[in-house]
Amino acid sequence: xxxxxxxxxxxxxxxxxxxxxDSASIIAAVLISLVVIYxxxxxxxxxxxxxxxxxxxxxxxxxxxxxxxxxxxxxxxDSGGDSGDSVLIKFLVATTGLSIDGAATIxxxxxxxxxxxxxxxxxxxxxxxxxxxxxxxxxxxxxxSAIVATVGxxxxxxxxxxxxxxxxxxxxxxxxxxGAALTATSIGITAKVLxxxxxxxxxxxxIIIGAAVLDDVLGIIILAVVASLAKTxxxxxxxxxxxxxxxxxxxxxxILLGRLFNPYFVKIVDELKTRGQLLIPALIFAxxxxxxxxxIKLEAILGAFTAGLVLAETQKCxxxxxxxxxxxxxxxxxxxxxxxxxxxxxxxxxxxxxxxxGLIIATFLIVVAILGKxxxxxxxxxxxxxxxxxxxVGMIPRGxxxxxxAGIGSTSGVLSGSLSAxxxxxxxxxxxxxxxxLSFVFQKPTIAEGERV
Amino acid sequence: xxxxxxxxxxxxxxxxxxxxxDSASIIAAVLISLVVIYxxxxxxxxxxxxxxxxxxxxxxxxxxxxxxxxxxxxxxxDSGGDSGDSVLIKFLVATTGLSIDGAATIxxxxxxxxxxxxxxxxxxxxxxxxxxxxxxxxxxxxxxSAIVATVGxxxxxxxxxxxxxxxxxxxxxxxxxxGAALTATSIGITAKVLxxxxxxxxxxxxIIIGAAVLDDVLGIIILAVVASLAKTxxxxxxxxxxxxxxxxxxxxxxILLGRLFNPYFVKIVDELKTRGQLLIPALIFAxxxxxxxxxIKLEAILGAFTAGLVLAETQKCxxxxxxxxxxxxxxxxxxxxxxxxxxxxxxxxxxxxxxxxGLIIATFLIVVAILGKxxxxxxxxxxxxxxxxxxxVGMIPRGxxxxxxAGIGSTSGVLSGSLSAxxxxxxxxxxxxxxxxLSFVFQKPTIAEGERV
Numbered sequence: 001x002x003x004x005x006x007x008x009x010x011x012x013x014x015x016x017x018x019x020x021x022d023s024a025s026i027i028a029a030v031l032i033s034l035v036v037i038y039x040x041x042x043x044x045x046x047x048x049x050x051x052x053x054x055x056x057x058x059x060x061x062x063x064x065x066x067x068x069x070x071x072x073x074x075x076x077x078d079s080g081g082d083s084g085d086s087v088l089i090k091f092l093v094a095t096t097g098l099s100i101d102g103a104a105t106i107x108x109x110x111x112x113x114x115x116x117x118x119x120x121x122x123x124x125x126x127x128x129x130x131x132x133x134x135x136x137x138x139x140x141x142x143x144x145s146a147i148v149a150t151v152g153x154x155x156x157x158x159x160x161x162x163x164x165x166x167x168x169x170x171x172x173x174x175x176x177x178x179g180a181a182l183t184a185t186s187i188g189i190t191a192k193v194l195x196x197x198x199x200x201x202x203x204x205x206x207i208i209i210g211a212a213v214l215d216d217v218l219g220i221i222i223l224a225v226v227a228s229l230a231k232t233x234x235x236x237x238x239x240x241x242x243x244x245x246x247x248x249x250x251x252x253x254x255i256l257l258g259r260l261f262n263p264y265f266v267k268i269v270d271e272l273k274t275r276g277q278l279l280i281p282a283l284i285f286a287x288x289x290x291x292x293x294x295x296i297k298l299e300a301i302l303g304a305f306t307a308g309l310v311l312a313e314t315q316k317c318x319x320x321x322x323x324x325x326x327x328x329x330x331x332x333x334x335x336x337x338x339x340x341x342x343x344x345x346x347x348x349x350x351x352x353x354x355x356x357x358g359l360i361i362a363t364f365l366i367v368v369a370i371l372g373k374x375x376x377x378x379x380x381x382x383x384x385x386x387x388x389x390x391x392x393v394g395m396i397p398r399g400x401x402x403x404x405x406a407g408i409g410s411t412s413g414v415l416s417g418s419l420s421a422x423x424x425x426x427x428x429x430x431x432x433x434x435x436x437x438l439s440f441v442f443q444k445p446t447i448a449e450g451e452r453v
Numbered sequence: 454x455x456x457x458x459x460x461x462x463x464x465x466x467x468x469x470x471x472x473x474x475d476s477a478s479i480i481a482a483v484l485i486s487l488v489v490i491y492x493x494x495x496x497x498x499x500x501x502x503x504x505x506x507x508x509x510x511x512x513x514x515x516x517x518x519x520x521x522x523x524x525x526x527x528x529x530x531d532s533g534g535d536s537g538d539s540v541l542i543k544f545l546v547a548t549t550g551l552s553i554d555g556a557a558t559i560x561x562x563x564x565x566x567x568x569x570x571x572x573x574x575x576x577x578x579x580x581x582x583x584x585x586x587x588x589x590x591x592x593x594x595x596x597x598s599a600i601v602a603t604v605g606x607x608x609x610x611x612x613x614x615x616x617x618x619x620x621x622x623x624x625x626x627x628x629x630x631x632g633a634a635l636t637a638t639s640i641g642i643t644a645k646v647l648x649x650x651x652x653x654x655x656x657x658x659x660i661i662i663g664a665a666v667l668d669d670v671l672g673i674i675i676l677a678v679v680a681s682l683a684k685t686x687x688x689x690x691x692x693x694x695x696x697x698x699x700x701x702x703x704x705x706x707x708i709l710l711g712r713l714f715n716p717y718f719v720k721i722v723d724e725l726k727t728r729g730q731l732l733i734p735a736l737i738f739a740x741x742x743x744x745x746x747x748x749i750k751l752e753a754i755l756g757a758f759t760a761g762l763v764l765a766e767t768q769k770c771x772x773x774x775x776x777x778x779x780x781x782x783x784x785x786x787x788x789x790x791x792x793x794x795x796x797x798x799x800x801x802x803x804x805x806x807x808x809x810x811g812l813i814i815a816t817f818l819i820v821v822a823i824l825g826k827x828x829x830x831x832x833x834x835x836x837x838x839x840x841x842x843x844x845x846v847g848m849i850p851r852g853x854x855x856x857x858x859a860g861i862g863s864t865s866g867v868l869s870g871s872l873s874a875x876x877x878x879x880x881x882x883x884x885x886x887x888x889x890x891l892s893f894v895f896q897k898p899t900i901a902e903g904e905r906v
Contacts, residue, residue, distance in 0.1 A: 026565070027572045028747040031740045038733045038740075045727035055727040095748045112479070112562050113569045119480045274498040274508045276782035280491050283783060287484045287491075294481040295548045323779040329729035330736060330780060 025098050029110040032088060034334070036073045037114075040066045040341075041333035056192040057435040059336035067341025074341040076111045083107030114338060119300070121335030122188050126301040127286045128328045129191045130308015131321050132200055133209060135255065141203065145210030148376045152211060152395045153218045156182035156372030163364060170419065177414050180226045181423045182369050182398070184219030186431065187212040187301065188335065189397040193435045197442050204387050204442070207380060208394035213251075213305065215395070246296045251306060254289060258310030266314050279323045282311055343428055358418035362425035369430050370396055390441040397434035398427045478551050482563040485541060487787070489526045490567075493519045493794075494786035509645040510888040512789035520794025527794040529564045536560030567791060572753070574788030575641050579754040580739045581781045582644045583761015584774050585653055586662060588708065594656065598663030600832045605664060605848045606671045609635035609825030616817060623872065630867050633679045634876045635822050635851070637672030639884065640665040640754065641788065642850040646888045652895050657840050660833065661847035666704075666758065668848070699749045704759060707742060711763030719767050732776045735764055796881055811871035815878035822883050823849055843894040850887035851880045 044062030045055035066073040068085075075086040083089045083104045092098050098106060161179030164170040170178070190212055191200065199205040265285070269278050286307035293303030311320060349355055377392025415423070497515030498508035519526040521538075528539040536542045536557045545551050551559060614632030617623040623631070643665055644653065652658040718738070722731050739760035746756030764773060803812055830845025868876070 024747060024753075026569060027576075027753055028744055030569055030573070031576070031744045031747070031753065035737050035740045035744065038737050042725065042727070042729070042733050042737075046725060049727050058727075109565050109569075113566055116479060116483055116562075116566045120483070123480075123484070272495065272499060274495070274502050274511075276495070276779075276786070279779055279782050280495050280786070284488050284491050284495075287488045291481055291484045291488070294477060294484070300477075300480055300484065323782075326729075326732055326776040326779055327783060329732050329776075333729070333733070 025092065025096060025102065025106050026109050026113070028096055029088070029092055029106050030113050032092070033074060033110060033114050034117075036066050036088065037334050037337045040074075040337050052439070054193045054196045054435040054439055056189060056196065056336060057432065059333055060189075060340040060432065063337035063340030064343065064345060066337070067343065069343065069345040074114075074338070075107075076115060076338070076342050077108055114334065117331065118335045118338035121331040121333070121338075123286070123290055123300055123304040124324070124328050124331045125188055125192070125335065126305040127308045128321075128324050128332075129187075129195070129200070129209070130305040130310075131312045131317060131324060132195065133206070133305075133309055133312060134201055135309050135313060141207045141210055144207045144380045145214055147379045147381070148207060148211035148391060148395065149214035149218060151379045152185070152373050152376030152392075153183045153215050153222070155375050156368050157222070159368045159372055160365060163368060164361070164419075167364070168361060174415050174419055177226055178365065178419055178423055180219075180222045182365065182372065182426070183215065183222055184398065185212045185215050185373070185395045186397045187305070189431055189434065190394050190438075192332075192336075193438050194394065194442075197439060199442050204390050204394070207386075207391055211376070211391075211395060213302070242297075247298055247302075250293060250296060250298060250302070254303075254306045255310060258306075259313070262310065262314045265311070266316055269316060278316060278320055279327075282307075282316075282320055282324075285311065340431075343424065345428060354418075355421065358421040358425070361419060362422035365422050365426040366429050369398065369426050370433070387441065390438070393434065393437050393441050396437065397431045478545065478549060478555065478559045479562050479566070481549055482541070482545055482559050483566050485545070486527060486563060486567050487570075489519050489541065490787055490790045493527075493790050505892070507646045507649045507888040507892060509642060509649065509789060510885070512786055513642075513793040513885065516790035516793030517796065517798060519790070520796065522796065522798040527567075527791070528560075529568060529791070529795050530561055567787065570784065571788040571791035574784040574786070574791075576739070576743055576753055576757040577777070577781050577784045578641055578645070578788065579758040580761045581774075581777050581785075582640075582648070582653070582662070583758040583763075584765045584770060584777060585648065586659070586758075586762055586765060587654055588762050588766060594660045594663055597660045597833045598667055600834070601660060601664035601829045601844060601848065602667035602671060604832045605638070605826045605829030605845075606636045606668050606675070608828050609821050610675065612821045612825055613818060616821060617814070617872075620817070621814060627868050627872055630679055631818065631872055631876055633672075633675045635818065635825065635879070636668065636675055637851065638665045638668050638826070638848045639850045640758070642884060642887060643847050643891075645785075645789075646891050647847065647895075650892060650895050657843050657847070657895070660839075660844050664829075664844075664848060666755065695750075700751055700755075703746060703749060703751060703755070707756075707759045708763060711759075712766070715763065715767045718764070719769060722769060731769060731773055732780075735760075735769075735773055735777075738764065793884075796877065798881060807871075808874065811874040811878070814872060815875035818875050818879040819882050822851065822879050823886070840894065843891070846887065846890050846894050849890065850884045 040062030041059045044058030044060075044065075046058070048058030048061070049055050063074070065071060068075055072085055072087045074088065083106070086107055089098075089103050089107045089110075092106065093100065093103050157179045159179075160182045161175045164175035164178055165172060187209065191209060194200045194205045194208065200209070265281065269281055272278075272281070286304050288303075289307040290300040290303035293306075294300045311317060350359055373395035374389065374392035376395055377388045377390070380386055380388050380391055493515030494512045497511030497513075497518075499511070501511030501514070502508050516527070518524055521528055525538055525540045527541065536559070539560055542556050542560045542563075545559065546553065546556050610632045612632075613635045614628045617628035617631055618625060640662065644662060647653045647658045647661065653662070718734065722734055725731075725734070739757050741756075742760040743753040743756035746759075747753045764770060802808055826848035827842065827845035829848055830841045830843070833839055833841050833844060
């Protein structure tokens with residue numbers, strides 16, 4: 001569509017020029033954003049790999065470097081940036097002759113497009129993780145996962161809320177909100193690290209993933225409850241019940257229906273003859289489940305994970321995994337780099353006096369966040385030789401879900417500036433500490449195959 | 454991010470709710486749009502394959518069915534739709550509890566995101582085509598391609614312009630504009646059909662692709678010239694020279710520098726150890742070249758094609774092709790379905806009296822468009838037994854480039870309603886006629902291997 005760029009360079013007074021020239025600049029902005037993301041991701045991954053750290057940590061660090069915290073190459077509207085902050089947009093203005101007025105539009109659309117690509121990235125990541133998971137193993141560890149999830153939600157929530165109220169004199173509603181922000185583990189980061197350490201299909205990995213899925217569901221319910229509390233001062237029981245019932249019905253229903261559906265899936269795929277004959281039907285299935293999960297107020301990633309679990313039981317699983325691999329390779333880094341590019345670590349700077357109150361509260365929240373999840377690992381029962389510490393550590397990273405809590409809390413006015421900064425710091429540190437801690441507690445598998453579950 | 458959906462369902466009066474709830478609805482809208490695109494693509498492809506037609510025709514027909522012409526599932530802002538026209542958005546409102554106000558925003562963002570994904574689709578398609586092309590063969594057919602391109606641009610341009618002026622009494626400027634809209638072949642559609650017929654690496658295929666690349670460059674120059682004419686009444690020679698020089702310098706420069714760069718590319722890839730170690734550097738290279746092409750007012754797809762050509766000469770080519778395959782499988786259908794979903798074939802309806810003037814002019818333009826390119830094929834010289842008719846036919850489809858001309862012409866007021874409708878009809882028919890005509894003139898290769906160039 002650069003045809004029109006040529007026109008606009010002739011400064012022709014066309015009505016269409018604005019939108020048409022936009023279209024050329026948009027694709028240019030998206031391409032250069034992806035180049036920045038991929039460079040950050042590959043350089044970060046390779047450095048961490050050479051230091052024996054999980055590559056995903058490198059992607060997060062790469063995101064910090066190119067994001068709002070440092071180079072300002074990758075700036076998003078929802079991290080409070082505008083087009084003047086984005087070095088990439090300045091680069092576009094300098095290299096493509098984009099006007100300053102047009103720059104604001106391009107900045108916003110580019111920000112939206114990259115955010116959607118990042119969301120597709122986490123959907124594809126969870127689909128891949130579902131494909132790599134073993135449903136039978138997950139069901140076997142079901143009761144353990146349920147206990148780990150419940151304790152891992154209840155302990156940080158209670159300790160955080162009461163600690164803020166009684167140690168720091170925070171009023172009840174913001175204290176409950178901050179406590180709730182401590183609850184949900186980020187499946188994405190944990191699963192990526194476990195997969196990199198080749199622990200995803202071991203007993204501990206399965207318990208962690210099961211618990212992370214459950215605690216996402218619990219997190220959604222808690223957010224609904226807390227939001228309801230903040231608004232009316234009382235909990236809307238019907239809504240809480242609706243969320244619990246729909247989450248359980250979705251998971252169990254999808255898995256049971258999936259078993260009926262699987263033979264037809266294989267039959268349809270075998271009938272197809274044109275390109276993408278396996279991948280396209282599989283993605284249709286994953287995206288439909290993700291859509292249904294969103295429509296019933298759950299998360300898209302829950303649908304994608306369930307779709308992966310279901311298709312993992314078909315005989316096409318191996319071929320599908322091979323084809324999903326390169327797709328995940330190009331989509332998943334967008335998610336990890338974008339999440340940390342959106343995070344401003346300037347709130348960590350202890351030399352700015354205004355940050356100090358937040359830092360003290362942050363220290364408290366981080367301790368609660370880590371200990372609360374570590375404790376949950378020790379509730380695993382009757383599993384013989386299990387690395388209970390590793391399970392607890394695996395539950396530590398809060399990632400994007402915690403950031404959502406902080407975002408809502410601060411824009412709604414429920415959370416003070418320092419309290420929401422403290423939550424952001426907690427999210428950053430748990431996210432960044434988890435990968436090295438996990439590598440430490442889970443040494444690379446050296447146990448013989450026979451000892452695996 | 455559905456956490457916030459849960460909140461918005463509690464109608465909490467948060468400032469953040471609008472954007473946050475949007476974010477859940479946006480991913481839902483994008484997911485369901487992709488489901489519609491993939492269903493249209495796979496059903497269309499499979500039907501055409503069974504009828505011995507190229508699958509890409511099925512993708513275009515599938516796009517017509519789900520687009521603005523029929524089901525209104527996939528409607529875009531730039532095809533003149535609004536959120537009230539989109540059945541998909543109505544479905545979102547019905548299933549996700551999205552508000553009518555929010556729907557307009559979601560419609561617009563979804564339209565932008567899918568359009569960008571479609572543009573990425575054509576970038577990846579051209580990258581894949583570059584990887585599959587043989588530079589030595591392309592250079593061998595270079596002089597032939599240059600003649601085919603020049604004649605294929607000059608004949609329809611001259612015949613279209615003078616025909617409109619002297620047969621239909623159209624004023625000079627709109628006649629020149631419409632004539633210019635007849636010039637540029639759509640590489641995407643032609644290359645896809647050639648690849649499906651396994652003719653991409655044969656002599657005829659290489660001449661067509663070479664000529665299509667050249668005529669895109671010529672098309673850009675013509676658009677700049679015509680736009681300049683329409684504005685000032687005189688041609689800006691400096692700009693025309695700039696476009697010619699930059700296009701030639703880009704192609705030749707990239708290929709020459711690429712040969713120096715290739716050993717380093719292989720060396721870097723061999724050093725990398727983390728996931729995506731081949732794909733990510735290759736995409737970085739392709740996206741950087743696409744960006745440079747856009748920045749110097751050429752087309753992104755030209756950059757992607759050049760990147761593919763360059764990397765095709767490395768020893769990693771085979772592995773890279775395997776990994777790009779599934780990525781093209783999921784991106785390319787978005788482009789073909791979106792292009793035809795945006796096209797309203799209602800302007801073809803002969804029962805509406807207002808369409809008749811346009812239909813007569815359209816018939817003239819279609820004849821000129823087809824004959825002008827067929828003639829160009831017969832200019833190929835000294836190639837022994839060559840299917841010259843097939844080369845001309847391969848140049849017929851105008852696709853998205855022609856639509857850009859029509860769009861600019863009509864919104865700028867240069868083209869009358871019936872003239873721009875006639876151009877759209879010409880684009881649709883050349884696009885739809887080319888695949889079956891090509892299958893007809895190029896029977897599936899039955900010639901022995903030894904007879905290949």
